[in-house]
Amino acid sequence: MMTAVILALCLGACIYGATFVCKATKDKQITIFKKQGFVLDFIKRGIAVLLFCSYFVHVVCREVISEQIGLSGDLFSPFGYVGIAVIDWLTAIAVAFAIVAPFFNRKPAKDTCVVLGFLVILLNVVFIEPISVSILGELQITHWRTILYLCILVLLTLICGLEFAQVLVEKDFNSISNRLLKVGISVLLYSLAFMPMYFLQLLFGNAGEVPEDFNVTHRLIIYGSIIIPLLIYFTQSKKSYEDRYFLLLMLSLSAIIQFFSFQSFRRGAQIFPAHLCNTAIILIFIAYVFKLKGLFYFTYFVNVLGALCAILLPNVTHQFTAMADLDFWYCHYYAFFLPLLGVALGIFKRPTLKLIATSLIVFTVYVVVVMCMNTYLNGTQFGGYDNGKYAANYFFLYDDFFVDKFAFAVPLKYDFIFQFTINGSTMQMYPVYNLAIYVAFMVLIFVMWGFYTIIFKVCDSHRELARRKKLRRVDHLNLLKELDGRPQNTPLSPEGEHMIRIKNFSKTYDGAEKKSVDNLSLEIHDGEVFGFIGHNGAGKSTTIKSLVGIQSITEGSIEIEGFDIARQPLEAKLRMGYVSDNHALYEKLTGREYINYVADLYMVSEKDKKERIEKFVKMFQLEHAIDNEIKSYSHGMKQKTMVIAALIHNPKVWVLDEPLTGLDPTSAYQIKECMREHANAGNIVFFSSHVIEVVEKICDRIAIISGGKLRRVSTIEEIKKEGLSLEQLYLQYAQKKDEPEENPQG
Numbered sequence: 062m063m064t065a066v067i068l069a070l071c072l073g074a075c076i077y078g079a080t081f082v083c084k085a086t087k088d089k090q091i092t093i094f095k096k097q098g099f100v101l102d103f104i105k106r107g108i109a110v111l112l113f114c115s116y117f118v119h120v121v122c123r124e125v126i127s128e129q130i131g132l133s134g135d136l137f138s139p140f141g142y143v144g145i146a147v148i149d150w151l152t153a154i155a156v157a158f159a160i161v162a163p164f165f166n167r168k169p170a171k172d173t174c175v176v177l178g179f180l181v182i183l184l185n186v187v188f189i190e191p192i193s194v195s196i197l198g199e200l201q202i203t204h205w206r207t208i209l210y211l212c213i214l215v216l217l218t219l220i221c222g223l224e225f226a227q228v229l230v231e232k233d234f235n236s237i238s239n240r241l242l243k244v245g246i247s248v249l250l251y252s253l254a255f256m257p258m259y260f261l262q263l264l265f266g267n268a269g270e271v272p273e274d275f276n277v278t279h280r281l282i283i284y285g286s287i288i289i290p291l292l293i294y295f296t297q298s299k300k301s302y303e304d305r306y307f308l309l310l311m312l313s314l315s316a317i318i319q320f321f322s323f324q325s326f327r328r329g330a331q332i333f334p335a336h337l338c339n340t341a342i343i344l345i346f347i348a349y350v351f352k353l354k355g356l357f358y359f360t361y362f363v364n365v366l367g368a369l370c371a372i373l374l375p376n377v378t379h380q381f382t383a384m385a386d387l388d389f390w391y392c393h394y395y396a397f398f399l400p401l402l403g404v405a406l407g408i409f410k411r412p413t414l415k416l417i418a419t420s421l422i423v424f425t426v427y428v429v430v431v432m433c434m435n436t437y438l439n440g441t442q443f444g445g446y447d448n449g450k451y452a453a454n455y456f457f458l459y460d461d462f463f464v465d466k467f468a469f470a471v472p473l474k475y476d477f478i479f480q481f482t483i484n485g486s487t488m489q490m491y492p493v494y495n496l497a498i499y500v501a502f503m504v505l506i507f508v509m510w511g512f513y514t515i516i517f518k519v520c521d522s523h524r525e526l527a528r529r530k531k532l533r534r535v536d537h538l539n540l541l542k543e544l545d546g547r548p549q550n551t552p553l554s555p556e557g558e559h560m561i562r563i564k565n566f567s568k569t570y571d572g573a574e575k576k577s578v579d580n581l582s583l584e585i586h587d588g589e590v591f592g593f594i595g596h597n598g599a600g601k602s603t604t605i606k607s608l609v610g611i612q613s614i615t616e617g618s619i620e621i622e623g624f625d626i627a628r629q630p631l632e633a634k635l636r637m638g639y640v641s642d643n644h645a646l647y648e649k650l651t652g653r654e655y656i657n658y659v660a661d662l663y664m665v666s667e668k669d670k671k672e673r674i675e676k677f678v679k680m681f682q683l684e685h686a687i688d689n690e691i692k693s694y695s696h697g698m699k700q701k702t703m704v705i706a707a708l709i710h711n712p713k714v715w716v717l718d719e720p721l722t723g724l725d726p727t728s729a730y731q732i733k734e735c736m737r738e739h740a741n742a743g744n745i746v747f748f749s750s751h752v753i754e755v756v757e758k759i760c761d762r763i764a765i766i767s768g769g770k771l772r773r774v775s776t777i778e779e780i781k782k783e784g785l786s787l788e789q790l791y792l793q794y795a796q797k798k799d800e801p802e803e804n805p806q807g
Contacts, residue, residue, distance in 0.1 A: 101223065101227070102163065104223070105163035105220055105223050105224070106163045106164060108163075108216055108219050108220050108223075109159060109160045109161075109162075109163045109164070109220060111216055112156060112159055112160055112213065112216040112217060112220065113160045115209060115212055115213045115216060116156050116160075116213055116318075117317075117318075117321065118209060119206075119209055119210060119213060120318055120321050120322045121321045121322075122206060126142060126145065126146065126149075126195040126196075126259065126263075142195070142263060143263060143264065144188070145188065145191055145192060145195045146257055146259070146260050146263055148181070148184045148185065148188060148192065149192075149195075149257050150252070150255060150256060150257055150260065151177065151180070151181050151184070151248075152181050152185065153255040153257070153318060154177060154248060154251050154252065154255045155174070155177045155178045155180075155181040155217065156213065156217060157251070157255060157311055157314050157315065157318070158170060158173050158174040158177065158178070158247075158311075159174050159178055159216075159217050159220040159221065160314065161307065161310050161311055161314060162174040162220075162224070163220065163224075165303055165306075165307050166303070167303060167304065167307055168240075169240070169243050169244070169247060170247075170307060171224050171228075172240050172241075172243065172244050173243075173244045173247045173248065174220065174221060174224055175221050175224050175225045175228070176241065176244045177244065177248060178217055178218075178220070178221035179221055179225075181217070182214055182217060182218055182221070185214055186214075192210070193207050193210070196210065251311060251315070254311070254312060254315040254319075255315050255318065255319075257322070258319065258322055258323050258384045258387050258388060258391075259384055261381075261382040261387065262382045262383060262384060265382050266382070267379070267380045267382060267383055268380060268381065268382045269380050269381030269382055270380065270381065271377060271378065271379065271380055271381070271386075272375055272377060272381055272386070272390075273375055273377060278381055279375065282372065282390060283372060283373065285394075286369075286372050286394060286397055286398065289394070289398065290397075290398035290401055290402055290405075293308070293398075293402060294402065294405050294406065297406060298405070298406060302407065302408075305406040305407065305408060306349075306408055309349055309399065309402060309403060309406065309408055310349050310350070312395065312399060312402075313345050313346040313349045313350075313395070313399060314346065315395075316342045316345065316346060316391070316392075316395035316399065317342060317343070317346045319388070319391045319392075319395075320334075320339065320342045320343075320388070320391070320392055323384060323385075323387075323388040333434070333453075333455075335430075335431050335434060335453075335455040336455050336456065337363070337364060337367040337396075337427070337455075337456050338364060338367055338368050338371060338392050338393050338396040339392065340364070340427070341360050341364035341367070341368065341392075341395075341396035341400075342392060342395060342396060344356045344357075344359065344360050344364070345357070345360050345364075345395070345396070345399050345400065348360065348403075349399075349403070349408070354409065354416075355419060355423075357400065357403060357409050358409075358412050358416045358417075358419065358420050359419075359420045359423045359424070360396070360399075360400045361400040361401075361403070361404065361409075361412060361420070362412070362416075362417055362420040362421075362424075362506055362509065362510070363420055363423075363424045363427075363506065364396045364400060365396070365397055365400050365401060365509065366502070366505055366506055366509050367396070367456075367502075368393040368394075368396035368397035369397055370505075371389075371393045372390075372393050372394075372397060374466060375389065376389070376457070376462060377389050405520070411517060412513075417506070417510055420506075421503065421506065424502075424503075424506070425499075427456075428456065428458075428495070428499050431455035431456050431458060432458055432490070432495050434453055434455055435451075435453050435454060435455055435458055435459040436459075436488050436489065436490050437483075437488065438452050438453035439451050439452050439453055439459060439488075439489070440483070440486045440487055440488040440489065456498075457498075458491070458494075458495050458498060459491070461474075463498060470494065470497065473493050473494045473497050474491050474493075474494035476493075477491065477492060477493035477494065478490070478491060479491070479492055536627075536628055539628075540553065540628050540629070549629075549632075550632055552620075552622060552623025552624050552629075552632075553620070553623065553624060553625050553628065553629060554620055554623045554625070555623055556623070557620045557622070557623040558622055558623040559586060559587045559622065560584050560585055560586045560587065560620075560622070560745070561583070561584070561585040561608070561619075561620070561621060561622075561714060561745060561747060562583075562584050562619070562620040563581055563582055563583040563584075563604075563608070563617070563618075563619050563620075564582055564617050564618045564619075564620075565580050565581075565582055565616060565617035565618075566578060566580070566581045566582070566604065566607065566614060566616070566617035566618070566619060567579050567580055567581070567614075567615050567616035567617055568600075568603050568604075568607055568612070568614065568615045568616075569615045575769070576615070576769055577600050577603045577769055578600040578603050578604055578607075578766075578769045579769045579770050580616075580617070580770070581600075581604060581617075581766070581770070581771045582617075582771070583764060583771065583774065585745055585747055585762075586745070587713075587743050587744065587745055588740055588741070588743055588744070588745075588761075589740060589745055589746070589761045589762060590736055590737060590740045590746040590748075590759055590760050590761050591745070591746065591747045591748070591760060591761065591762050591763070591764070592748065592749075592750065592756035592759075592760035592762070592763040592764070593605070593747065593748065593749040593763070593764050593766065594749065594750065594751070594753070594756055594763060594764070594765055594766070594791055595749075595765060595766035595767055596767065599766045599767050599768065599769070600766050600768075600769040600770075601718075601749040601766060602642070602718055602749070604766070605716060605718045605747075605749060607619060607626075608621075608626065608716060608747070609626075609634070609637060609639045609716055610626050610627075610630050610633065610634055613627070614626075614627055620633075621633040621634075621636055621637060621713075621714055622636050622713050622714065624636065635663065635710075636712055636713045636714055637712050637713075637714045637715075637716060638706075638707030638708055638709075638710065638712035638714070638715045638716070639707055639716045639717075639718075640700075640703045640704055640707045640715075640716070640717040640718065640720050641703070641718055642718040642719040642720075642722065644696070644699045644700065644703065646691050646699060646702065646703065647691065648690065648691045648692035649690060649691075649692065650690065650691060651687070651688050651689055651690055651691065652683065652686060652687045652688070652689065652691055652694070652698075652702045652705075653674065653687045653688055655691060655702065655706060656674055656702065656705050656706050656709055657670065657674075659706040659709055659710075660673075660674075660706075660709045660710065663709065663710035664710075665709060665710050669711075670709065673708070673709055673711070674687075674705070674709070677704075677705040677708065677709075678705070680731065680735065681701040681704070681705065681728075681731055682731075683698065683701060683702070683705075686698055696723050696724070697723070697724050697725055697728040700720065700723075700724060700728065700732070701728060701731070701732070704720070704732055704735065708735070708739070712744070713744050713745065714744065714745045714747065715736070715739055715744060715745065715746045715747070716747050716748070717736070717746070717747070717748035717749070718748070718749050719749055719750060719751065720732055720748055720750070721733075721750060721752055721755060722751070729755075733755065733758075733759055736748065736759060737759055740761075753787050753788045753791055754788075756787060757777060757786070757787040757788075760777060761776065761777070762774065762775065762776050762777070763775060763776075763777065763780075763787065765790065765791060765794045767794045772794040773790065773794060775790075
């Protein structure tokens, strides 16, 4: 009763004092609070540090409830102890929020801290006597363990009171029901992380099979080690940095609490947390709290692999609900996915080869140290081999764990034993066996590095895909807005319906300092055969690839018959036929199969498809080869097949990139005639070529590009009036690669 009164007085004094502090801070009535909230935050964080230290000592010390259940498995007074266990469970969650929340400006965390904290304080006050009994085995209010527990409750009360007082002063009572719902969800989400180790054994006794040899239980645990981090990643990756960091800090705190709550059951040399994954739990927590890159990347390269090996090859002998088993799985789960999530969620940057080298040095030091510890502790007063177990067996360098699983390791261990004596104690080492384990693990670390590299690429692809989808959604909404109620299959620019229109087009490739094409503007109208000429590297193919939608546009826009190629790509491409310069054909198909395939893509009717194939096959004299595989075709036959495929849907715009290269005179003549015929039908033919005579003979207009800039646009007649040949004009501009742009219409 006296304890309850003391706690109630502390709570009242805390709320009153916190209200005064918050009000003084807000009204700036006291000179020490010149910067609003600074001192209050400092006080809360100081109390949080004290709370962590106090609760850590409480966790490390053995409790009767966990000791009796954990060691004997007996279910005594089950209903009473289940209730006490639930209070212990909720207290752990509340304390964790009270420790972490003051360091973050997260309203949901502070709400959970206040609501759950006051609930836990109330439950602990009401049931303080049975809780004291569960800690000590009997009621001893004056015992230091009870006093420590009361101090924890007082510190928890102070933090909750300060947070609640701030809510009162700021009158922040909006969306109470919604905030309470979030509190409930937070408690549920963190409940598995902070579940007392003894809870399942308290409820079910020693139940479940031993998870080993990939039995059902073992497989489920392995699946969980994959599914849980993936769920965390996909649910948290889009949240703010503060939310992601808060979650990982809470999980690392949970790892510390769970690990040291069982550590008190260890005996002799086993009290040293020197196993690889034991050290991981401590190092991960320190790395997250203080943002220490060196410690973090050691856990990332070394401990993740060690934990994965332990999950796949577990060293467990108890049934699943036993505390020893749960301690093993909690420890290795955290050691496995906390470092992975640290990089995946962006708390730490992706590692470099320099960091992996540092990690290997630290790992080498670790192996040497634990090898010496194993040798010394097993040869001194800690005892060597007792009841089937060595006193010290860190990183499994001393016992037969690996020998039992890999028979070829037997001679490595027992054929090379090194013995020596220190102060009358016989020491025994297995240097070759230990070296073999070390080398094998080093190889696996580099395998993990390769695996990480693959995962990074997958993540980058996933992020890039998500970014593009988001941009497409934004572009689609903007497009609908600009169409102003018109159907999506109508041109965005109706005034450009009978032309190709290129406006201020520029293209810069990734990593390049200079633009490949710089501020090019051009209009090509229906009925024209338009020649696009320039030296190698002038920007012809770059322009054409952007024109047909193969590559992105850095600046400006390109419209095909009024459809923007970047924003209405499907409609624009349906109106184009494209003949590339690389003969990209499916060579295991016959010519007819390939043309049919392209026609189906463009939704050409069966009647039109049949008529056009017959027409073009006859025109290009391919009757003898159309049903042979394309891989048997000559260069000219492949070029003709590409031309037929580009014309099969009768496009308004026909684009050809170097279509006559390598063709015999007959094939070249046939394609030129086809180009002229297509333009005379009211369509556009746009092509690039190095053959000046051909351009001069069949084109209505030409454009000359040099050094990425458009130098001249003229009709053939205009050039002749100047007394120049096209070849002379081309050579004149080809020599001006780096000169300022002239008036291209001149």
